[in-house]
Amino acid sequence: MDTMELRQCPAHNSPLKYTRISSKCDACYGDHYDNKQGYKCNFCEFCFHEDCVNVKIPARHKHPLNLIKVHDQREVKGEFKMRCITFTCHACGLCSAEYPCLCLQCCFIIHRACIFLPRVIKINRHDHRISHVSSLGPGKWICRVCYEHVNGEYGAYSCFVCSYVFHSKCATTCLTIWDRRELEGVPEEDEKDESKPFIVIDQNLIKHFSHEHNHKSSLSSSRLEEPREHCYACTLPFYAELCYKCTQCDFILHDACANLPLKKRHQISPQYLLYVTKTREPEQSVKVVTWLLCFFYVARVIVVATIYVSHALLYPHW
Ligand SMILES: [Zn+2]
Ligand SMILES: [Zn+2]
Ligand SMILES: [Zn+2]
Ligand SMILES: [Zn+2]
Ligand SMILES: [Zn+2]
Ligand SMILES: [Zn+2]
Ligand SMILES: [Zn+2]
Ligand SMILES: [Zn+2]
Known part of the structure; x- marks a missing residue:
C-alpha cells in the first residue's frame, strides 16, 4: 500500500481544497x-478533517505512524471508480x-x-480495571460483553x-458500558478504600457505615430453642455462622452482608451502584426493588430496603 498522498483525492488525483467540511471524514x-x-x-x-491529515499522530506505538491510502482506482466502462481495500x-x-x-x-x-483507545479503564461489566493489550496470545478467548470469540492475535x-477479556470496541463504544474515564496513572488504592463498608476499630471490633454503634465479630447461636436473630x-x-453484633443494641449483620462493598459495578448503569440503607422516596423504592429483584447480588439486601441504588435511579428516569 502507498503512503497517503496528503491533500490529494485518490479518485481524481486533484488537490484537496482547504475549507470547512460538513460530511463524514474519510x-x-x-x-x-x-x-x-x-x-x-x-x-x-472525499474529505478529511484538518486534524486527520496531521502526520504527527499521537500514538503509543514505538515508531512513527503514517496515514495510508486504502482506495485504489479501477476502470469500469471507461470511468474511474474508487475501490476500497480492506485491512484488519x-x-x-x-x-x-x-x-x-x-x-x-x-x-x-x-x-x-x-x-x-484508552489504556486503562473500568467498565460496568466487570469489578476490576481492564487494560488494553496489543495481543492476548493463543487461547480460547470470549468477550465478556458480547460473548463472542476474541481473536488473540489482535x-x-x-x-x-482474573483473565477476563473484552473486544476493544465492546468495551469502549457504548456510553452505558464505559464512563469515558481513562485511568492510566490514577492510583487504584483510592477506589478500594472508598468501597470499604466499615472501619476496623480493634481486633474483632468494627464500625459499619449503616449503624451508629460498633460491632463485635462473633458466632451466632446454634441452639434451636432460642429465638432466631435476623x-x-x-x-x-443466622445458623451458627460468623456475624457482627452491635455492642449496644440488637443490630446484627451476617459476615457476608457486613462486607458488601459500598460501590458495585453492574450493567444497568455506567455509574457505580451505591450501597444505601434506605431510599429517599417510598414510591421510588418500590420501583427500584421490583427492578432489582432480578439480580441475585442485590436480592440479599433489598428486603429491608438496604439496597444498591445507582445515582441515576435516585432521580426520575421513568
Ligand atoms: Zn475526488
Ligand atoms: Zn476525521
Ligand atoms: Zn512499528
Ligand atoms: Zn481498530
Ligand atoms: Zn465483544
Ligand atoms: Zn477481573
Ligand atoms: Zn446498635
Ligand atoms: Zn445478612
Missing part, C-alpha cells in the same frame, strides 16, 4: 456535521475499509480512531486479576 469516519476545518475534493465527497486493525481486530495508519517498520496497522482489553441487611436468620 480518515476517521467521524460523523461530524459541524463544519470543522478540513480538506475536500472539488469533484467528489491490530488494535481492535476489526476488518474495515477506513483510512488506517501504518508503521512502515513493523507493518503495524491501526484505525485512525483506535490510536486514541489488541483487546484484558483483566490482569440480619438487619438481608432479613435472613
Whole structure:
C-alpha cells in the first residue's frame, strides 16, 4: 500500500481544497456535521478533517505512524471508480475499509480512531480495571460483553486479576458500558478504600457505615430453642455462622452482608451502584426493588430496603 498522498483525492488525483467540511471524514469516519476545518475534493465527497491529515499522530506505538491510502482506482466502462481495500486493525481486530495508519517498520496497522483507545479503564461489566493489550496470545478467548470469540492475535482489553477479556470496541463504544474515564496513572488504592463498608476499630471490633454503634465479630447461636436473630441487611436468620453484633443494641449483620462493598459495578448503569440503607422516596423504592429483584447480588439486601441504588435511579428516569 502507498503512503497517503496528503491533500490529494485518490479518485481524481486533484488537490484537496482547504475549507470547512460538513460530511463524514474519510480518515476517521467521524460523523461530524459541524463544519470543522478540513480538506475536500472539488469533484467528489472525499474529505478529511484538518486534524486527520496531521502526520504527527499521537500514538503509543514505538515508531512513527503514517496515514495510508486504502482506495485504489479501477476502470469500469471507461470511468474511474474508487475501490476500497480492506485491512484488519491490530488494535481492535476489526476488518474495515477506513483510512488506517501504518508503521512502515513493523507493518503495524491501526484505525485512525483506535490510536486514541484508552489504556486503562473500568467498565460496568466487570469489578476490576481492564487494560488494553496489543495481543492476548493463543487461547480460547470470549468477550465478556458480547460473548463472542476474541481473536488473540489482535489488541483487546484484558483483566490482569482474573483473565477476563473484552473486544476493544465492546468495551469502549457504548456510553452505558464505559464512563469515558481513562485511568492510566490514577492510583487504584483510592477506589478500594472508598468501597470499604466499615472501619476496623480493634481486633474483632468494627464500625459499619449503616449503624451508629460498633460491632463485635462473633458466632451466632446454634441452639434451636432460642429465638432466631435476623440480619438487619438481608432479613435472613443466622445458623451458627460468623456475624457482627452491635455492642449496644440488637443490630446484627451476617459476615457476608457486613462486607458488601459500598460501590458495585453492574450493567444497568455506567455509574457505580451505591450501597444505601434506605431510599429517599417510598414510591421510588418500590420501583427500584421490583427492578432489582432480578439480580441475585442485590436480592440479599433489598428486603429491608438496604439496597444498591445507582445515582441515576435516585432521580426520575421513568
Ligand atoms: Zn476525521
Ligand atoms: Zn475526488
Ligand atoms: Zn481498530
Ligand atoms: Zn512499528
Ligand atoms: Zn465483544
Ligand atoms: Zn477481573
Ligand atoms: Zn445478612
Ligand atoms: Zn446498635
